[in-house]
Amino acid sequence: MKKLALTQRKIHKFLMLFLGVQFLLWSLSGLYMVTMNMDFIHGDHLVKAPVFVDLHSESLLSFQEILQLYPRAKKLKLAQLAQQSVYQFTLNGQPQLVSANSGKSLLPFTQLDIKQLVIAQSNIGDQTSIQKISLLTDNAPSELSSRHLPAWQVTYDNFSGDTLYLSSVTGQVITKRHNYWRFFDFVWMLHIMDYENRADITNWLLFIFSLTGIFSCLSGLYLVGHRFRFTAKLKKLFTKNKKNPSSTIDCPIVKSAKGAR
Secondary structure: OOHHHHHHHHHHHHHHHHHHHHHHHHHHHHHHHHHHHHHHHHHHEEOOOOOOOHHHHHHHOOOHHHHHHHHHHHHHHEEEEEEEEEEEEEEOOOOEEEEEEOOOOOOOOOHHHHHHHHHHEEEEEEEHHHHEEEEEEEOOOOOOHHHHEEEEEEOOOOOOOOOOEEEOOOOEEEEEEHHHHHHHHHHHHHHOOOOOOOOOOOOOHHHHHHHHHHHHHHHHHHHHHHHOOOEEEEOHHHHHHHHHHHHOOOOOOOOHHHHHH
């Protein structure tokens, strides 16, 4: 039993040495994620609340009038873009965006168009804080899903490194990023141990570390139980010896041959 406990203690020490760093990373990353407000992390404070379309406005073209201008239009819907109403639809498989007042196409967007749209939709500040406006057609940055391409990237020159991404088709903000989100994404990567895509919570590395961690905890519980049993035996022995001092040493007295004479 004692030999088994010693072996278990050695295994437990090596396991904790192996898992200790990851346990610390799990604790620190989890602390950051639970203390941060998720609405703030998602960047909801960077954009204005959506404006609802007034369907009863007399200045807007009707669906029938839009279909007269674009007979082959499909998936037609009325939407709001910044301060104006627009119609979104597909024509020959291509997305289209036209003014709901005139029926004229608003595509493709220019840098000036994007600048006006982002000022109208954001809460970040005036136009002087805009650092760069770029059209991304391929090689999306890691903070933007490639399914959104092509998209416009608007970066701001401020402390939090705010970045807005606008759809090249609808002109609407599709995602918001800032330094607090980027750090959140980093600690999320450490937490789920997916160092490539930062999305797979069922990867084998996480499974192995979790399973090893469970085994380490069980071995620790075994050692604690063994320690309590050992302490209880010592306490019982000391109590018994205190009550019977004469029985502390129970050795037979052997007389020598010389002393017996």
